[in-house]
Amino acid sequence: MYEVKRKVILNDAAFEMDVYAPLVAKKCEPGQFIIARVGEDGERIPLTIGDYDPEKGTVTIVVQAVGFSTKQMLKLEEGDCFTDFVGPLGVPTKLNPEHKHVIGVAGGIGSAPVYPQLKKLAEMGCNVDVIIGGREKQYVLWAEKFEKFCDHVYIATDNGEVGTKGFVTDVLQKLIDDGEKFDEVIAIGPVIMMKNVVRVTKPYNIPTSVSLNPIMVDGTGMCGCCRVTVDGKIKFACVDGPDFDGLTVDFDELMARQRMFKEEEHHVNENADRICNLMRGVE
Amino acid sequence: MPNMSKEKVKMPEQDPQVRNKNFEEVALGYTKEMAMEEATRCLNCKKPFCMDGCPVNVPIPRFIQEVAKGDFDKAFDIITEENALPAICGRVCPQENQCEGKCVRGRAKGSESVAIGRLERFVADYHRDHGKKDESKIVKNGKKVAVVGSGPSGISCAGELAKRGYDVKVFEALHKTGGVLSYGIPEFRLPKALVQYEIDTVADMGVDFETNVVVGRTITVDELEEEGFDAIFVGSGAGLPRFQGIPGENLNGVYSANEFLTRVNLMKGYMFPDRPTPVKVTNTVCVVGAGNVAMDAARTAKRLGAENVYIVYRRSEEEAPARKEEIHHAKEEGIIFKFLTNPIEVKGEDGWVKSLVCQEMELGEPDESGRRRPVPVEGKTFEIETGTFIVAIGQSPNPLIRQTTPGLDTQKWGGIIVNEETNETSRENVYAGGDAVTGAATVILAMGAGKKAAQAIDEKLSKK
């Protein structure tokens, strides 16, 4: 069973877990994700792999409890088990060994997916920097983890509590203005952040990799729910991605598609307790 | 003296206006008496043409004679000599193109063939309710086979090998076994408890099912070989849904039929919000396509509360690939058919579907498939106001196994190439069958392929 081996509350919205899934831990690579379920009729929830330990057989996930299913996950304690945990899914990130200087841009829980990519690049001999952003200090994640291998760890908060006051894009723009040369930017966070990072990098034609998070069901290429438009073509994020060339992604369409079930999600959240009981067969 | 009634004994069904609001099975099945009566319509032909029509050669007249006598256990044993999943095939086989299409009783004008499918279903259901579990001991031979995918091809391959003493492990990517039988075909046509019963039967023979394993990602075919599997069967199904490539297909409110049906069947979206996976239909729903998948999507939408459900298809009713019974049931339930109609654009507002623009078609010259090609009628287009558009125009194979298995040859369109005698692929000891080889086809063909591969695997491995 997929046991929660370690659980840490990161802030008032997010938590981190090491989950026992030896087959996944043995195989996963930066850029890939898993799908997890809580409960017999639980929703299939895609989550990026933040870190992994093949020896211990664990996979680290960082989750933002935004709705019904992620809040169900938050209720799991150490020793509890996920009902299902499948992966690794998606195409591993293509990390270019020629690249000499790469910067990661991580918004909120985006730290988790950016981390394994930068770490691997550093191991390949690339100079890596990172900009971590959050609304306030508590949302700035994994700075100490990045410090182990990044030359520079920049931080931006909306209220200036730590680091620069402003957005990650302000920091990135300033670095470019100051003459920093990047072979690639790896930006992962809320869609609006990724869109704005591309707005910064596009004029300079800096290759910009983004990780897309459309709504998914199976995650194996069967349902077509996760389709996104990249370079004018339809792609299935779960099998063709989730990483794509940010310069050619249709972010507006992605944002619109993420709203497909807004009303229904709201309804489920409002009735969360009753539904939990039903699913457990209490009523 | 055989029963010369021209018509099949009718099978009781839920009333159309009741059933189009629930997810319970539409057809209720024969009683003992009805089955015995229908069985007497069979002429027990010396040359049973019906069997030529059945892809797995079920000994049709032999089993029907037993039904006529009332020996249903014996009838069950005869069917299962050739067909491991009669409860499922009796329900979903396109009988009119297969066994029943060839039955001599159906040749005379106005006369119906013997209801072979309904009888098969009756025998299987009767056995499930009354029969004894098979207690015969399996002698293990110490050899291991891996099966990829738990759809009909994988289940039948696994069951056949287990019977012959192999240790079989089935790897399934989803959290639930059954393939299309679980996530595609709806409850009202194929109850999920029945699918589970068939899978449990195979599990009782010692087959090990491991869910949440995506072969090609979690473990590769090469690694399965390294782990000591002597042979591998790939039954990974049809995979990626196709879209038409018309404007507006990424608007909210557009689903592939796979997504729509998966949300409803696998994730129990029909119980939303009591189950958390949402599915949404609007008052009007349009479905493009006229195969079984399209019928299932349309009838499901109706059951979820849609008032007006349209099936839009560019050819005529005659060419519609769905089972005749499904088209008939769909009509009874109030689905509106728009034949010779092709969607050309989905129009939207604020990111949501608003209407479907359709082009009227007419039949022109026959194409390569021999069917008359539909061509647009110049200047004749119209719009249907709709909030939901479901695309059911087929699938193309999932490339994952192809991409991660060196030396596995595939067709240009992605289907895995196999030796027709053995179902072995270009990789030694790797076999394949079902939709992964043929493209979207039928349950019975997938089962037949799984079984054929099992026989070939056994032949090869027992020589070693």
Ligand SMILES: Cc1cc2nc3c(=O)[nH]c(=O)nc-3n(C[C@H](O)[C@H](O)[C@H](O)COP(=O)(O)OP(=O)(O)OC[C@H]3O[C@@H](n4cnc5c(N)ncnc54)[C@H](O)[C@@H]3O)c2cc1C
């Ligand atoms: C490849 C990928 C990687 C992801 N990685 C992470 C991660 O590492 N950490 C994290 O916290 N979140 C991640 N997400 C997002 C996460 O899956 C959603 O937040 C989660 O599904 C929300 O479910 P809910 O029931 O809690 O919330 P809901 O109230 O149902 O939804 C909140 C929002 O999440 C999105 N969403 C809902 N259902 C799904 C679904 N089945 N698939 C994808 N998005 C959905 C919707 O856009 C919605 O607006 C990732 C998504 C994808 C596709």
Ligand SMILES: Cc1cc2nc3c(=O)[nH]c(=O)nc-3n(C[C@H](O)[C@H](O)[C@H](O)COP(=O)(O)OP(=O)(O)OC[C@H]3O[C@@H](n4cnc5c(N)ncnc54)[C@H](O)[C@@H]3O)c2cc1C
């Ligand atoms: C809605 C619908 C209605 C239909 N109605 C009928 C009907 O009435 N009559 C009829 O005869 N046929 C019907 N069909 C077609 C029929 O269901 C299929 O032809 C049949 O299921 C094919 O069987 P299969 O074993 O090849 O594949 P599938 O049933 O598709 O099973 C494949 C399985 O493999 C799994 N898988 C895929 N890739 C991997 C991987 N890499 N690793 C592990 N597991 C993997 C999948 O998750 C799936 O469970 C219908 C199909 C659909 C979609």
Ligand code: SF4
């Ligand atoms: S398996 Fe299908 S085709 Fe064969 S006899 Fe049964 S219903 Fe007819």
Ligand code: SF4
């Ligand atoms: S062809 Fe028809 S009548 Fe003849 S044996 Fe087959 S089912 Fe019976």
Ligand code: FES
């Ligand atoms: S999530 Fe179903 S195809 Fe990608």
